[in-house]
Amino acid sequence: MSYQTxxxxxxxxxxxxxxxxxxxxxxxDILPTPVLGEETTIQSSKKKRFLGSxxxxxxxxxxxxxxxxxxxxxTIGTGIFLSAGTSVATAGAGGxxxxxxxxxxxxxxxxxxxxxxxALIPGSGAFATYGDRFVSPALGFTLGWNYFLQxxxxxxxxxxxxxxxxxxxxxxxxxxxxxxxxxVPVFAFQLINVRAFxxxxxxxxxxxxxxxxxxxxxxLIYNWGGVIGHPGPGLSNFKDxxxxxxxxxxxxxxxxxxxxxxxxxxVSLAAGETSKPHKSVPRAIKATFFRTLLFxxxxxxxxGLNINHNDESLFTADSDSSVAASPITVVxxxxxxxxxxxxxxxxxxTAVLSATNSCFYASSRxxxxxxxxxxxPKVLGYVTSQxxxxxxxxxVLAVSCLSFLxxxxxxxxxxxxxxxxxxxxxxxxxxxxxxxNLRFRRAWKIQGRDFLDxxxxxxxxxxxxxxxxxxxALIFAGQGWAATTYxxxxxxxxxxxxxxxxxxxxxxxxxxxIYHLINFRGLPLFVPAxxxxxxxxxxxxxxxxxxxxxxxxxxxxxxxxxxxPIARKWYKLLRLGRPL
Numbered sequence: 001m002s003y004q005t006x007x008x009x010x011x012x013x014x015x016x017x018x019x020x021x022x023x024x025x026x027x028x029d030i031l032p033t034p035v036l037g038e039e040t041t042i043q044s045s046k047k048k049r050f051l052g053s054x055x056x057x058x059x060x061x062x063x064x065x066x067x068x069x070x071x072x073x074x075t076i077g078t079g080i081f082l083s084a085g086t087s088v089a090t091a092g093a094g095g096x097x098x099x100x101x102x103x104x105x106x107x108x109x110x111x112x113x114x115x116x117x118x119a120l121i122p123g124s125g126a127f128a129t130y131g132d133r134f135v136s137p138a139l140g141f142t143l144g145w146n147y148f149l150q151x152x153x154x155x156x157x158x159x160x161x162x163x164x165x166x167x168x169x170x171x172x173x174x175x176x177x178x179x180x181x182x183x184v185p186v187f188a189f190q191l192i193n194v195r196a197f198x199x200x201x202x203x204x205x206x207x208x209x210x211x212x213x214x215x216x217x218x219x220l221i222y223n224w225g226g227v228i229g230h231p232g233p234g235l236s237n238f239k240d241x242x243x244x245x246x247x248x249x250x251x252x253x254x255x256x257x258x259x260x261x262x263x264x265x266x267v268s269l270a271a272g273e274t275s276k277p278h279k280s281v282p283r284a285i286k287a288t289f290f291r292t293l294l295f296x297x298x299x300x301x302x303x304g305l306n307i308n309h310n311d312e313s314l315f316t317a318d319s320d321s322s323v324a325a326s327p328i329t330v331v332x333x334x335x336x337x338x339x340x341x342x343x344x345x346x347x348x349x350t351a352v353l354s355a356t357n358s359c360f361y362a363s364s365r366x367x368x369x370x371x372x373x374x375x376x377p378k379v380l381g382y383v384t385s386q387x388x389x390x391x392x393x394x395x396v397l398a399v400s401c402l403s404f405l406x407x408x409x410x411x412x413x414x415x416x417x418x419x420x421x422x423x424x425x426x427x428x429x430x431x432x433x434x435x436x437n438l439r440f441r442r443a444w445k446i447q448g449r450d451f452l453d454x455x456x457x458x459x460x461x462x463x464x465x466x467x468x469x470x471x472x473a474l475i476f477a478g479q480g481w482a483a484t485t486y487x488x489x490x491x492x493x494x495x496x497x498x499x500x501x502x503x504x505x506x507x508x509x510x511x512x513x514i515y516h517l518i519n520f521r522g523l524p525l526f527v528p529a530x531x532x533x534x535x536x537x538x539x540x541x542x543x544x545x546x547x548x549x550x551x552x553x554x555x556x557x558x559x560x561x562x563x564x565p566i567a568r569k570w571y572k573l574l575r576l577g578r579p580l
Contacts, residue, residue: 059194059387062273064280066198071267071284072291073205076212076355079260081348082161084300085307085314085327087256091249093304094242099250100300103257104292106475107264109468110430112458113437115285118268119455121538122277125369126268127433132373133533134439136526138516142508143432144370149504150425151363154262155400158356159183165326165349169342186353187397190360193386194273197361204354211347212295215328219302222335230336237308244309251482254475255498258423260296264288265433266358269365273387278455278539279552285456303327306334360396367392424501427476434468441465443532453545 087096117130125132125140128147132140156179163178173181189196223232245252267284271277307314313330329344337344368389371381380391441462444451451457458464483498516525535541540548 060273060275062194062198062270063275064283066202067267067270067274067280067284068287069202069205070198070270070358071264071287073201073208073295073354076205076208076291076295076351079256079262080212080296080299081326081328081351082164083256083259084303085330087253087300088304088307088327089309089311089314090256091245091253092242092309093237095245095250096253096300096304097297099253100257100260100296102471103254103261103475104296106468106471107261107430108289108292109464109471110433111264111267111285111288113461113465113468114265114268114433115281115456116454116458116461117437117440118271119278119281119539120534121536122268122271122274122281123369123537124269124272124365125373126272126366127265127429127436128366128369129373130436130440131432132527134436134443134527138509138512138525139432139436140373141370141375141512142505143429144366144373144375145508146425146505147429148363148366148370150262150429151359151366152396152399153425155183155356155359155363155396157259158352158359159400162349162352162356165345165352168329168345182353182356183397183400186356186360187393189357190364190393191388191390193388197357198270200357201354204350204357207347208351208354209295211328211344211351212299215331216294216298216302218335218337219306219331222331223302223305227335230334233306233308235305237304237306241309242304247478248482248485251478254427254479254482255423258426261292262423262426263355263358263362264291265429266362269362272365278548282456299328303331306331360393360400363396364389364392367395424476424479424498425505427472427479428501428505431469431472431476434465434472437465438462438469439529440532443527443529444534446529447532447534449534449542453542455539455545 084096084100087099090096091099114127118126121130121133123129125144128140128144130140131137131143159179159182162182163174166173166178189200221227222230223234225232225234243250267281267288271281274280307327307330311330314327326345326348328348329341332338332344333341367376368381368383370376371378371392380395381389382391383389437458441451444454480498483495513525
């Protein structure tokens with residue numbers, strides 16, 4: 001059984017890349033070694049010599065702890081620290097909380113469906129590769145370029161946010177100068193190796209997590225009147241216009257929620273460079289639930305409790321050249337911790353640096369994957385001996401210079417444009433992931449495979465994916481309606497910001513479809529379910545799952561036996577609920 005891909009001169013035979021896994025005792029030895037940056041090697045014809053797959057290797061240099069912290073806090077940055085305030089100002093405390101709650105439920109469902117595929121087929125292309133395999137190369141092409149632009153355009157917004165935070169201390173430098181100060185060391189750090197990226201994200205994420213926990217505690221104590229000399233507002237903000245923006249304001253705040261939740265799917269990209277992904281991916285996916293509940297829902301609740309929607313200190317693009325301070329900083333000041341504001345601002349800066357680091361990683365890996373699957377110039381798929389895609393990183397660096405536009409448009413206007421562009425792109429990506437999972441499961445079932453053989457099985461499937469697709473479509477419809485009806489001074493910008501993402505997404509798909517019709521007239525545009533590839537690049541072959549799980553179980557029991565009595569109790573406690 002084989003499927004002839006449009007870019008391949010030879011068919012991809014099932015099992016072609018997984019023959020080394022026949023001896024299941026070798027599975028654990030194979031996983032930590034260098035692997036192809038993408039699962040499918042594409043042979044280029046002379047006519048398309050510049051397109052095709054690079055032959056270099058990426059390295060599984062990250063461990064389970066790195067992936068878990070990437071899932072928990074790797075992309076927590078501008079979205080929650082700055083734009084969350086605008087959501088409260090737009091929809092009210094209650095409206096913003098409901099918007100973030102709805103998007104959180106939707107995103108968590110998408111992450112579960114994505115984890116089901118990523119644990120089985122880890123790779124740097126992630127869902128874009130799954131689009132190639134289970135739906136159509138046109139969707140893989142579209143998702144890959146859409147996601148690359150989504151993350152690459154997030155870098156300017158993070159750099160603009162960093163300039164805002166730094167301007168809190170001094171206004172001697174302009175936005176583009178601060179951007180240059182930040183972007184050079186971040187880029188240099190990316191050139192080391194993926195292990196360095198994982199370690200940096202682990203420690204930077206730890207700082208962000210600690211700040212948010214402290215913020216929630218301080219905000220709740222202040223709100224309940226626990227700070228002497230600083231009476232808290234209590235529930236007054238939920239009595240005074242909690243839904244003052246109506247449905248339009250509620251739907252309008254979806255954009256800021258999308259931007260805040262963006263990056264939840266980063267785990268699937270990092271899985272391609274993580275050892276033992278069949279174990280580390282499920283752990284990281286489960287950690288996403290706590291990230292959603294604690295770091296987004298609770299944060300937006302505390303902001304809404306303490307800052308009224310009419311408060312001028314909320315994040316708003318109040319002029320063409322400035323952005324207000326973070327609502328988290330404002331809450332600390334209200335609680336009487338004025339002296340600690342500088343420390344808070346410094347932590348916010350590390351959060352933005354971490355998010356910028358993640359943006360570089362995600363966009364460069366997706367661009368590398370596009371090149372290795374024949375969807376981008378071949379040179380962009382080149383990887384160094386340390387597993388670093390240098391040409392792709394150089395392209396990402398060049399596009400990141402869009403942050404310098406802030407000096408022309410003003411920080412507030414530029415920041416709003418980038419939020420709108422990346423927010424819609426995130427939604428389209430998430431809807432596509434859920435749809436791909438439906439095709440993945442259909443092909444898996446038609447080929448007579450057992451769902452128990454999956455390393456991770458998403459709960460409530462396939463209904464979960466259907467709910468995600470329908471809910472995502474309804475959310476987008478509400479967002480589009482709000483953009484055309486919400487009374488705002490930036491009405492035209494909001495409309496363009498919402499729909500330009502759709503135009504780009506549709507444009508990529510149509511462009512590839514036309515290219516396919518011209519160059520591959522005899523090949524189907526969509527992948528037949530019986531010919532979907534479940535053998536290339538998988539963590540184990542058909543029927544081997546039970547054997548590998550048994551080996552993992554024996555390994556865990558051996559660790560428990562060798563542990564000291566006290567350490568054994570802690571080991572069992574820490575392992576409680578974790579998948580094999």
